[in-house]
Amino acid sequence: MKRFHMHMAVADIEQNVRFYSTLFGMAPTVLKPDYAKWMLEDPCINFAISKRGAKSGNLGLKAACCAPAAR
Secondary structure, three states: OOOEEEEEEOOOHHHHHHHHHHHHOOOOOEEEOOEEEEEEEOOEEEEEEEOOOOOOOOOOOOOOOOOOOOO
């Protein structure tokens, strides 16, 4: 299976884990103090966030629904 990999650097890992867990409707597959990864099936993405590395520019993810997500 081909899977797109996306990584984003974040300042606050805990806040972003809550946000993306709500958005994706699941907890991270891997969770470390400075890193989290979700292996998503729809869309088929290996999505990771961490406090490591450079900040990303502009990146968007369109969701099919408009369910409110905690910020």
